Amino acid sequence: MTASPARALPRRAILLVLLAAPALFLFWFDLTRLAPPEAWLRIIRAPDRNAMAELLLRDALLPRALIAMLCGAALSLAGLLFQQILRNPLAEPATLGVSSGAYLAIASATFYAPTLLATSREAVAFAGAATAGTLVFLLGWSRTLSPVRLVLAGLVVNITCGAVATALALFNDQSVAGLYLWASGNLSQSGWDGTAYLLPRFFAAILATALLLRPLTLLGLDEGITAALGLSPGLARLAGLVVAIALTAFVVSAVGNIGFVGLAAPAVTRLAGARRLRDQFVWAPPVGAALLWLADELASRIGIGAQQLPAGTATALIGVPLLLLLLPRLSHSGELPRDGAGRNARASRPLVILATLLCLCLLVFCVAISFAPGVRGWQWASGAQLHALLPWRWPRVAGALSAGAMLAGAGCLIQRLTGNPLASPEVLGIGAGGMLAMIGALLLDLPLDPLFQTGALFAGAVATFLLLLLLSNRSPMSAARMLLTGIAINTAFAVVVALFVGSGDPRGLVLLRLISGSMSLVRETIAAAMLVATPVLFVSLLALARWLALLPLGMPTAKAVGVSPASRLLVLCAAALLTACGTLIAGPMSFVGLMAPHMASMLGLTRPVQHLAGAMLMGAGLLMAADWLGRVALFPNELPAGIVVTLLGSPYFLWLLRRQGV
Amino acid sequence: MSERSAPQGLTRRDSFRVVAAAAAALTPPAVAFAAETREPGAWAAPSRLVVLDWGLVQTVLALGRVPVGVPAPGWYDRYAVTPRLQAGVTDVGLLFAPNFELIQELAPDAILATPALAPALPLLSRIAPTEPFAVFQPSRELLARSQRETARLADFLGVPAAAAQLSLAHDEAMLRARARLASYDGRPIYLASPIDDRYVTVHTGNGLFDAILTALGLVNAWKTASPIGFAPVPLAQLTEAGARVLLLRTPLLADPGARLARSVFWQALRFVREGRIRVVEQVLNNGGLPSATRFATLLADALTAPDGAL
The missing domain is CATH 3.40.50.1980 (Nitrogenase molybdenum iron protein domain)
Structure with a gap:
């Protein structure tokens, strides 16, 4: 299974050279364009303060290359630590909500304390990052610092911060450009402040990691073995996580969001043969450094209008194909920790619970249809008034109902299929893929009527799904690879959105609203079609019930009792179809798809059919309630349901999580 | 309200202005216009306006009309500064995300939008005739287009003379600025x-x-x-x-x-x-x-x- 060090070493060295050599060449080319090599030392020591070329060389080009390498190495190290500690190859610096905490802090400061932001951006971002990190620790704290619980808490904080920041941008549309410029991970420098800030912190983190290496290596082993060796798993994990969170916070506060390096660099290093943690510790940071440096050198040559392509965008654009290319080799190393619905206690009277959920759904439906504020205050609409309001309300309520049910159904299938608590329709990247097609349509200035938008979304979703199938066709399908592909697509999507909105294009606002999952433009035809499709799909899913019971046990077990690999494919197809339909209405922020199935199983609905039905009822109720709250909470302003469902569901989810002691 | 039967020989627009002036003296303008437009056979220029873009709002105000509904009026005052929006105009939600139910309740007789609101236009037209105007559209002839669109808007509102006046005021401001910049x-x-x-x-x-x-x-x-x-x-x-x-x-x-x-x-x-x-x-x-x-x-x-x- 492991490559011998003698053979693996050149492979890693070649990888490093392949990344660093072109970066160095491009960097050299830029330097010589500004000044001849013999002048460089003089310029660095004593530049002519009035010569822009000399300042560019000394205070832009050099610190930029250095900070690219520093950030790449730091993110890679942070990613490595997260992956080792959480025992999840999908964990990356963003998983614990650290980046989005920093992002939220910057977003809030942009709108409510612009002066503070002008003078101390790093401090603002670091405060946000550290707060989010601490919050995750507090929420996810348990005796053993369970990896699953931490990742779930991190994910919830992550999504919540993202939702609030998007809401802020929607309410303050005039000044989003600067925010997104920062969010898209721009490495351009103005002097050495950033480097001076990051360098000592990075080396401190290296030192700390070196000290933690031995206990962390043992953490990769089984919990029982670690305990038998007399280690305190909680303490070692805590120390490692603090280092990783601090590293991420430093990078985000210095240069903004740079996704994917923390995921890609350790993964690539492992694929190049670094199996032991010590090897990964030695190789992953340089690989990350070279990766981000090359990405930035290439990106800064691509102009988008007057703007350069930001590095955060470029890392995704380089990283996605790289990861897809290397994915087939992951099949043996990518086993995921299992945390299925099976752990929750089974309810003694599931039908009573389901009936209660159905009643709650009906109640939410009635409130959503008839109770809302108007010009003359709150009112229960009835008779002629309801008749006048119904054309506005029924499509959005019906749309929310069916989209919620479908996304929850998709989440249920995906979580059962993979046994991974991180899995949700969004992780598959199908909603994001659809949205990418939508952005393409926006950029091409195609007509923007809702039916056309729907078509673009659906085409994109199907294309993404086909891509997923194609990639998984090349070797035996693995849940980990599937999720990694989905994360890659999502990362690409996020940076494209940041880039588009950051360019200042007025259409960026239209896009923001589509992403945030607003129900206000849902048309009758679509709502009616979805309303019919939801029960039809549910009934057809019942046919999959036997597989859904067996798949969470893992493929070998499932195979042993006669489940063919094709059945996984079929379940996956169904999940993708549900996701595409749900995203048409609710946008790609499918927090519903993540939460509803968890909630259903926490209520004790663990058998497949009960789980599916419970999740779909839960999803429908959640999204309807979210849409209603979004309409009434800040009346007359409408907060998109996608954002509300996040704010609404996350505290409940965390409370349940705590009570259950996952 | 005998003014409503305007004397022969005046154009319809003139008669409208007489009505408007007289009515404005008696009642808040929006109410008076609403009553006037409901009268069958009377001049049907829209008067209860919901205006969904700040550039349009300021143009409508400069043309002498006060909308009944505007998105985020508080922010309008901070960003557009002049002409100021009087208190009491209803907030109809966010730019790009108008609140349809509220707009319907305001019972406008016209909705003014921009081409950027295209996805919402079919829904808005169910409430009232909805017309997109591009008083701001990035292009090399931005000012000329803005003047054309302002004139079209004024025609739509039944106040073409006000557009000429606004154009004139703009030209005068430009002349003054040019003179100061000599x-x-x-x-x-x-x-x-x-x-x-x-x-x-x-x-x-x-x-x-x-x-x-x-x-x-x-x-x-x-x-x-x-x-x-x-x-x-x-x-x-x-x-x-x-x-x-x-x-x-x-x-x-x-x-x-x-x-x-x-x-x-x-x-x-x-x-x-x-x-x-x-x-x-x-x-x-x-x-x-x-x-x-x-x-x-x-x-x-x-x-x-x-x-x-x-």
């Missing part, structure tokens, strides 16, 4: 809003500010026109040495120089070293003719004031 030293001008210590948003060709600058015979120091009229630009690219920079104050950026002061590149720019920096007060950069007029005046104010280093 002694300007002719240096090219950067119009910039700071983003952070590395980037500024530069207003380029195709934009409203550039249109005014050019129409006043001044030169924009940033030569590349962006299709949307502005672009984020690294400081080091502001290389026009003889230029002067105008920093734009915004509601969220009271001191536009603060973000730039600590940047080595900003300090190295020649116009900064030589102190050729001025500040211009907030103008809605995607506004209509009123914004154009306001910017012309503020530009002349800024360029006739003394330079100030930051």
Whole structure:
């Protein structure tokens, strides 16, 4: 299974050279364009303060290359630590909500304390990052610092911060450009402040990691073995996580969001043969450094209008194909920790619970249809008034109902299929893929009527799904690879959105609203079609019930009792179809798809059919309630349901999580 | 209300104005117009207006009408500044996300929108006739188009004379600004809003500010026109040495120089070293003719004031 060090070493060295050599060449080319090599030392020591070329060389080009390498190495190290500690190859610096905490802090400061932001951006971002990190620790704290619980808490904080920041941008549309410029991970420098800030912190983190290496290596082993060796798993994990969170916070506060390096660099290093943690510790940071440096050198040559392509965008654009290319080799190393619905206690009277959920759904439906504020205050609409309001309300309520049910159904299938608590329709990247097609349509200035938008979304979703199938066709399908592909697509999507909105294009606002999952433009035809499709799909899913019971046990077990690999494919197809339909209405922020199935199983609905039905009822109720709250909470302003469902569901989810002691 | 049967010989518009003037004296305008339009056979110019874009709102106000509903009126006052919106106009939600139910409850007889609201237009037309106007549309003939669209809007509102008046006022403001700028030293001008210590948003060709600058015979120091009229630009690219920079104050950026002061590149720019920096007060950069007029005046104010280093 492991490559011998003698053979693996050149492979890693070649990888490093392949990344660093072109970066160095491009960097050299830029330097010589500004000044001849013999002048460089003089310029660095004593530049002519009035010569822009000399300042560019000394205070832009050099610190930029250095900070690219520093950030790449730091993110890679942070990613490595997260992956080792959480025992999840999908964990990356963003998983614990650290980046989005920093992002939220910057977003809030942009709108409510612009002066503070002008003078101390790093401090603002670091405060946000550290707060989010601490919050995750507090929420996810348990005796053993369970990896699953931490990742779930991190994910919830992550999504919540993202939702609030998007809401802020929607309410303050005039000044989003600067925010997104920062969010898209721009490495351009103005002097050495950033480097001076990051360098000592990075080396401190290296030192700390070196000290933690031995206990962390043992953490990769089984919990029982670690305990038998007399280690305190909680303490070692805590120390490692603090280092990783601090590293991420430093990078985000210095240069903004740079996704994917923390995921890609350790993964690539492992694929190049670094199996032991010590090897990964030695190789992953340089690989990350070279990766981000090359990405930035290439990106800064691509102009988008007057703007350069930001590095955060470029890392995704380089990283996605790289990861897809290397994915087939992951099949043996990518086993995921299992945390299925099976752990929750089974309810003694599931039908009573389901009936209660159905009643709650009906109640939410009635409130959503008839109770809302108007010009003359709150009112229960009835008779002629309801008749006048119904054309506005029924499509959005019906749309929310069916989209919620479908996304929850998709989440249920995906979580059962993979046994991974991180899995949700969004992780598959199908909603994001659809949205990418939508952005393409926006950029091409195609007509923007809702039916056309729907078509673009659906085409994109199907294309993404086909891509997923194609990639998984090349070797035996693995849940980990599937999720990694989905994360890659999502990362690409996020940076494209940041880039588009950051360019200042007025259409960026239209896009923001589509992403945030607003129900206000849902048309009758679509709502009616979805309303019919939801029960039809549910009934057809019942046919999959036997597989859904067996798949969470893992493929070998499932195979042993006669489940063919094709059945996984079929379940996956169904999940993708549900996701595409749900995203048409609710946008790609499918927090519903993540939460509803968890909630259903926490209520004790663990058998497949009960789980599916419970999740779909839960999803429908959640999204309807979210849409209603979004309409009434800040009346007359409408907060998109996608954002509300996040704010609404996350505290409940965390409370349940705590009570259950996952 | 005997005024409603207008004397023969007057045009319909004239009769409408008589009605409007008389009615305005008696009742709040919106109510009077609403009563008037419900009368069968009367002049049917829309009067209960919901206006879904701030550039349109300021144009409608400048044409002498007060909308009944506007998105985020509080923000309108901060961004558009003039003409001010009177209190009591209903908030109909966010820009790009109008609240349909509320608009329906306001019972408008026309909804004014922009082409950017295209996805919502079919839904809005169920409530009332909805007409898109592009009083702001980035292009090389931005001002001419804005004047054309303003005239079309005035026709739609039944007040064509007001459009002529607004155009005239704009032309006069331009003439005054031009006269005040006669002694300007002719240096090219950067119009910039700071983003952070590395980037500024530069207003380029195709934009409203550039249109005014050019129409006043001044030169924009940033030569590349962006299709949307502005672009984020690294400081080091502001290389026009003889230029002067105008920093734009915004509601969220009271001191536009603060973000730039600590940047080595900003300090190295020649116009900064030589102190050729001025500040211009907030103008809605995607506004209509009123914004154009306001910017012309503020530009002349800024360029006739003394330079100030930051």
